[in-house]
Amino acid sequence: MKKRIIFLLSIILLVQCTKVPLTGRKQLSIIPNSELLPMSFTQYNEITKEGDVIHNSEWAGMVKNVGNRIKIAAETYMKQNGISDQLTGYNWEFKLLKGDSVVNAWCLPGGKVAFYTGIMPICKDEKGVAVVMGHEVAHAIANHGRERMSQGLVANGLVGGVAAALGENRSLTEEILLQSAGIGSQLGMLSYSRLHESEADKIGLIFMAIAGYNPNEAPAFWKRMAENKKTGTEIPEFLSTHPSTSERIKDLEKAIPEAMKYYKDEK
Numbered sequence: 001m002k003k004r005i006i007f008l009l010s011i012i013l014l015v016q017c018t019k020v021p022l023t024g025r026k027q028l029s030i031i032p033n034s035e036l037l038p039m040s041f042t043q044y045n046e047i048t049k050e051g052d053v054i055h056n057s058e059w060a061g062m063v064k065n066v067g068n069r070i071k072i073a074a075e076t077y078m079k080q081n082g083i084s085d086q087l088t089g090y091n092w093e094f095k096l097l098k099g100d101s102v103v104n105a106w107c108l109p110g111g112k113v114a115f116y117t118g119i120m121p122i123c124k125d126e127k128g129v130a131v132v133m134g135h136e137v138a139h140a141i142a143n144h145g146r147e148r149m150s151q152g153l154v155a156n157g158l159v160g161g162v163a164a165a166l167g168e169n170r171s172l173t174e175e176i177l178l179q180s181a182g183i184g185s186q187l188g189m190l191s192y193s194r195l196h197e198s199e200a201d202k203i204g205l206i207f208m209a210i211a212g213y214n215p216n217e218a219p220a221f222w223k224r225m226a227e228n229k230k231t232g233t234e235i236p237e238f239l240s241t242h243p244s245t246s247e248r249i250k251d252l253e254k255a256i257p258e259a260m261k262y263y264k265d266e267k
């Protein structure tokens, strides 16, 4: 079984790769967005059912506004670099979900973002929301969900495309998608990789800078997150699914000068 998977993986690696915008890294993608995104949107609608979503609060408005600003920044970058076609089928949404003890935010493929109320006090204000939003939008633009979904399908021998995978084992295929975005039970198999996290951090800094938010807010946010970890009774999910923190802050500080090239102080 293992040999077969390695064989499949090497064949697939030869033929089915795409490039990550901004970093140029080659990534595995055995499924086109045209197949993946409809499934992703269905899952998003299921997770963000009415009753779990907060519509009218200052925070909910902030998540929407910042989301739109970062989205426009990302689209602007893609347009200026002649790669807008990679956003075909995206349908952005930015929702705030109930969950005061859930210190987390995530993004499903195609631009479906959710923040939980539990992460908002650590974001503290619009600038903090922009740090997390930049990171989440970067996951979407870099197709990290699709890459991880591809890896998850291959690892489970499901390589015939999304429809075939759903037909063969619907619950497993859905589970792989959710794990690809860091949602739901973390079985370890698909916990966030350091590579994706640092890539999303770097790209996120650039998007927040284009959107008019100072990239220096990012290390400040992660320091607050580390503080919360010390004082909180539970480890925030955003830390347990995302590698942490002092090294991350160092890496962010290294990436800030590049991001500052895109930042125009609006004052």
Ligand SMILES: [Zn+2]
Pocket (backbone or CB within 6 Å): 135, 139, 192, 196, 197, 200, 242
């Ligand atoms: Zn992440």
